[in-house]
Amino acid sequence: MLPDFNRLKVFYYIFVQKSVAGAARELNVTPSAVSQALNKLECEINVPLFTRLHKKLVPTFAGDQLFEILKPFIRDLEAGIKQMRQAKQVPSGMIRIGSPIEFGKSYFPGLFASFRKKYPKVVFTMKLGGPAEIFPMVKAGELDFGLVDIFLTRDQVFEDFGVYSIEPLIDEEVIMACSKKYYEKEIKGDHSFENLVSKEFISYQKSSLTLKNWFKHHFNKFSAGLNRVLTVNSHQAVITGIKTQLGMGVIASHIVSRDIKRGKIIPIKTDKKNVINKISLVQLQDKVPSLTEKTFINFLKTDILLSGKSRKFVNIS
Amino acid sequence: MLPDFNRLKVFYYIFVQKSVAGAARELNVTPSAVSQALNKLECEINVPLFTRLHKKLVPTFAGDQLFEILKPFIRDLEAGIKQMRQAKQVPSGMIRIGSPIEFGKSYFPGLFASFRKKYPKVVFTMKLGGPAEIFPMVKAGELDFGLVDIFLTRDQVFEDFGVYSIEPLIDEEVIMACSKKYYEKEIKGDHSFENLVSKEFISYQKSSLTLKNWFKHHFNKFSAGLNRVLTVNSHQAVITGIKTQLGMGVIASHIVSRDIKRGKIIPIKTDKKNVINKISLVQLQDKVPSLTEKTFINFLKTDILLSGKSRKFVNIS
DNA sequence: TCTTAGGTTAAGTATTGCTAATGCTTCCGG
DNA sequence: CCGGAAGCATTAGCAATACTTAACCTAAGA
Numbered sequence: 001m002l003p004d005f006n007r008l009k010v011f012y013y014i015f016v017q018k019s020v021a022g023a024a025r026e027l028n029v030t031p032s033a034v035s036q037a038l039n040k041l042e043c044e045i046n047v048p049l050f051t052r053l054h055k056k057l058v059p060t061f062a063g064d065q066l067f068e069i070l071k072p073f074i075r076d077l078e079a080g081i082k083q084m085r086q087a088k089q090v091p092s093g094m095i096r097i098g099s100p101i102e103f104g105k106s107y108f109p110g111l112f113a114s115f116r117k118k119y120p121k122v123v124f125t126m127k128l129g130g131p132a133e134i135f136p137m138v139k140a141g142e143l144d145f146g147l148v149d150i151f152l153t154r155d156q157v158f159e160d161f162g163v164y165s166i167e168p169l170i171d172e173e174v175i176m177a178c179s180k181k182y183y184e185k186e187i188k189g190d191h192s193f194e195n196l197v198s199k200e201f202i203s204y205q206k207s208s209l210t211l212k213n214w215f216k217h218h219f220n221k222f223s224a225g226l227n228r229v230l231t232v233n234s235h236q237a238v239i240t241g242i243k244t245q246l247g248m249g250v251i252a253s254h255i256v257s258r259d260i261k262r263g264k265i266i267p268i269k270t271d272k273k274n275v276i277n278k279i280s281l282v283q284l285q286d287k288v289p290s291l292t293e294k295t296f297i298n299f300l301k302t303d304i305l306l307s308g309k310s311r312k313f314v315n316i317s
Numbered sequence: 318m319l320p321d322f323n324r325l326k327v328f329y330y331i332f333v334q335k336s337v338a339g340a341a342r343e344l345n346v347t348p349s350a351v352s353q354a355l356n357k358l359e360c361e362i363n364v365p366l367f368t369r370l371h372k373k374l375v376p377t378f379a380g381d382q383l384f385e386i387l388k389p390f391i392r393d394l395e396a397g398i399k400q401m402r403q404a405k406q407v408p409s410g411m412i413r414i415g416s417p418i419e420f421g422k423s424y425f426p427g428l429f430a431s432f433r434k435k436y437p438k439v440v441f442t443m444k445l446g447g448p449a450e451i452f453p454m455v456k457a458g459e460l461d462f463g464l465v466d467i468f469l470t471r472d473q474v475f476e477d478f479g480v481y482s483i484e485p486l487i488d489e490e491v492i493m494a495c496s497k498k499y500y501e502k503e504i505k506g507d508h509s510f511e512n513l514v515s516k517e518f519i520s521y522q523k524s525s526l527t528l529k530n531w532f533k534h535h536f537n538k539f540s541a542g543l544n545r546v547l548t549v550n551s552h553q554a555v556i557t558g559i560k561t562q563l564g565m566g567v568i569a570s571h572i573v574s575r576d577i578k579r580g581k582i583i584p585i586k587t588d589k590k591n592v593i594n595k596i597s598l599v600q601l602q603d604k605v606p607s608l609t610e611k612t613f614i615n616f617l618k619t620d621i622l623l624s625g626k627s628r629k630f631v632n633i634s
Numbered sequence: 635t636c637t638t639a640g641g642t643t644a645a646g647t648a649t650t651g652c653t654a655a656t657g658c659t660t661c662c663g664g
Numbered sequence: 665c666c667g668g669a670a671g672c673a674t675t676a677g678c679a680a681t682a683c684t685t686a687a688c689c690t691a692a693g694a
Contacts, residue, residue: 002394005322006651021671033652035673040650047401051458051604053480054660055671058458058601061411062401069397073390077319080386084364084379094378141368141375162691163370284375287368323682338640350683352642357681371691372640 007041008066010034011049012074015067018057091292092121098134098146099126102235103279115299122292130233138282139163144293145283163285169304170279173253176214176268182245183266191270197223200247202230202238210250218270252277324358325383327351328366329391332384335374408609409438415451415463416443419552420596432616439609447522447550455599456480461610462600480602486621487596490570493531493585499562500583508585514540517564519547519555527567535587569594 013023014034024031042049049063059067087093099108104126112124127134127143134146147169176196178187186199193215204210208226215222229247232238238249239256242265253274259265267274281297283289289297330340331351341348359366366380376384404410416425421443429441444451444460451463464486493513495504503516510532521527525543532539546564549555555566556573559582570591576582584591598614600606606614 001398002326002391003398005326008394009319009322019671020673029651030653031672032654032674037651039673045398045401046405048605051601052672053456053601053603057672058456058604060458060604061413061461061607062404064458065397065401069390069393073386073393074319076386076390077325080382081318081320081362084362084382087379088363096378139370139375141377141381144378284368284370286370287375287377288365290365290378336640337642346682347684348641349643349685354682356642369641374641 003041003044007037007044008070009074010037011041011063011066012070014038014050014057015059015063015070018059019055020057086121087290087292089291090121091119091295093290093292094123094125095292095296096125096143097127098137098143098148098282099128100130100147100149100279101128101233103147104128111300111303114303115296118299119292119295122296135164135282138284141284144289145281145297147279148282150278150280165283165285167281167283168278169281169301172277172279174214174250174275174277175253176218176248177242177251177256177260177265178248178268179243179245180263180266182242182247185245187266187268191268193219193221196248196268197226200227200229202232202241202247202249203228204231204233204238204250206231214250214275217275218272320358320361324354324361325387326391327354328358328380328383329387331355331367331374332376332380332387335376336372337374403438404607404609406608407438408436408612410607410609411440411442412609412613413442413460414444415454415460415465415599416445417447417464417466417596418445418550420464421445428617428620431620432613435616436609436612439613452481452599455601458601461606462598462614464596465599467595467597482600482602484598484600485595486598486618489594489596491531491567491592491594492570493535493565493567494559494573494577494582495565495585496560496562497580497583499559499564502562504583504585508587510536510538513565513585514543517544517546519549519558519564519566520545521548521550521555521567523548531567531592534592535589 010023010027013026014020017023017026020031020034020038024034027034038049047062048060049066050057050059052058083093097104097108105128108124108126116122127137127146131146131148131150134143134148137143138146150166150168187195197215201208201211203226208228211226211228212222227247230237230241232241235251235255238251241247242249242251242256243259248268253260253267256265260267281300327340327344330343331337334340334343337348337351337355341351344351355366364379365377366383367374367376369375400410414421414425422445425441425443433439444454444463448463448465448467451460451465454460455463467483467485495516504512514532518525518528520543525545528543528545529539544564547554547558549558552568552572555568558564559566559568559573560576565585570577570584573582577584598617
């Protein structure tokens with residue numbers, strides 16, 4: 001069906017030069033090699049592509065048509081290969097990142113901007129979503145890497161972790177919390193499993209995965225039927241729900257540290273230490289990062305390291 | 318610079334299948350051949366195109382980019398080759414014709430229409446112009462063939478005739494003529510060279526080539542400084558100029574046969590027979606016509622043969 | 635635990651690309 | 665008019681590469 005592609009290349013140069021000798025010079029071979037390749041191509045597709053004049057070849061209509069197909073291809077190919085090669089010398093081209101929604105919204109644009117001040121040839125594509133979306137996209141090569149919230153995902157993707165390289169970047173303490181009013185009305189100092197599971201909760205998912213993970217961590221068990229009064233995939237909304245006595249929710253402690261200090265929000269503590277949630281960088285394990293990717297990852301890590309001193313992160317979803 | 322094109326084909330199939338085995342099946346080779354070709358390609362351009370997972374290959378961003386370049390090319394190539402092959406079975410595709418202006422205008426559209434009733438897959442491009450335009454285009458392969466008026470061109474392209482195949486299709490008698498009034502006032506029965514060259518003429522070209530050819534034919538000489546009172550590249554205009562006593566002009570006799578019979582237009586005769594002009598079919602001699610071209614040429618010749626019985630041709634320019 | 639399927643690598647054979655030599659032809663310059 | 669140059673084509677044979685075979689490794693599924 002499809003002819004020998006290298007013979008198409010020979011045809012292209014003959015067409016451009018209208019001459020076997022010219023094409024031979026371009027290709028750094030003898031005219032004989034060019035002549036034979038063209039003959040083989042014409043034989044292969046069984047269509048004459050040139051009329052032979054003395055010292056010159058005149059394209060047939062079929063030759064014209066074939067050239068019209070090849071011209072844009074070779075132009076684009078040359079540009080594409082050149083760009084790939086450039087990207088090995090200077091960070092350039094595109095980086096495709098997956099990120100939690102609110103982290104992506106509030107943190108990455110600023111990071112992209114400062115990175116691009118150093119490396120203006122790099123552009124970004126970002127996919128905002130939960131780990132259930134980010135992981136498969138990284139695996140399929142649609143994203144170069146992702147940031148995921150591991151605490152949220154523990155039971156969902158455990159079987160596939162072997163294919164990824166997961167590197168924690170950010171640790172944060174995760175707590176169950178409610179408002180002071182709710183605590184005095186509903187909890188009353190009773191932090192037992194039985195008391196807690198009978199109350200109302202605000203959940204990030206229908207599966208209440210985060211809540212389940214909190215109970216598993218603190219009590220080594222969980223209840224299948226938590227009373228989930230609100231499901232919303234936003235930490236801000238969960239905090240608002242807590243403050244308005246809607247129920248309890250799982251939250252990163254530094255986000256509400258001021259409210260905790262003021263006594264407005266009460267963390268629910270057990271004899272176990274709090275969960276340390278890890279925001280991790282996820283990549284395909286066997287993938288060799290390009291220069292551009294490596295440069296960006298180092299930039300990201302440095303930025304997080306510096307920013308981590310002041311714990312300035314906004315909400316992480 | 319440009320990589321081995323056949324390895325690009327291998328890459329394309331791997332990408333489509335996301336699998337070495339799948340690509341091997343498509344290409345009818347072993348997986349080993351595919352694996353090695355891909356490795357050589359990556360080595361050649363020094364850019365990884367896939368991340369190797371177990372039983373699967375995940376494209377890198379560079380791989381994605383390369384595929385975007387190849388996809389339209391291979392799609393177009395398959396369609397193009399298919400069309401070329403079809404044209405060998407059924408007349409189809411494009412025919413590019415050169416023609417004298419008024420002949421082209423009045424004759425060919427009708428011919429194209431009836432040809433396309435038989436062969437609806439054929440389309441036409443026509444270039445209207447004089448032989449000076451048509452010949453080089455045929456030579457350069459920009460036209461598949463041309464119709465040219467040989468009498469008009471004799472001295473211009475003689476040296477190049479060897480490269481063409483020239484086949485007379487239409488003979489027509491060419492005369493010098495003027496109106497009856499102009500004849501009685503200016504010619505008065507004196508058909509000598511000296512008398513004629515002193516008069517006014519209507520010419521098709523600045524070079525007055527046609528007039529020169531007429532004199533050469535009838536007198537074996539011509540005058541360098543004919544009094545050319547109008548230059549126009551239209552037979553109709555020449556006839557009108559003749560009728561309005563502007564001067565003499567060279568014209569095909571059958572076009573004005575009724576006016577000659579009525580005595581309104583007088584042919585200038587010498588002891589030599591009149592010029593027989595040939596409208597000829599011109600092709601590159603070494604070109605092998607495609608099926609489509611052959612079919613059309615036969616159709617054209619048949620049409621001319623049948624039409625020639627009634628001498629129904631309109632003006633020829 | 636065993637089997638299957640898929641990817642990879644090395645070695646060797648089969649095939650093709652390429653070169654060198656030769657021939658033909660046209661064009662140009664002396 | 666003749667000789668040389670330039671360009672295309674063909675043949676034969678060598679060099680290089682494509683491809684196959686065999687073997688290996690590994691993850692996934694039964």
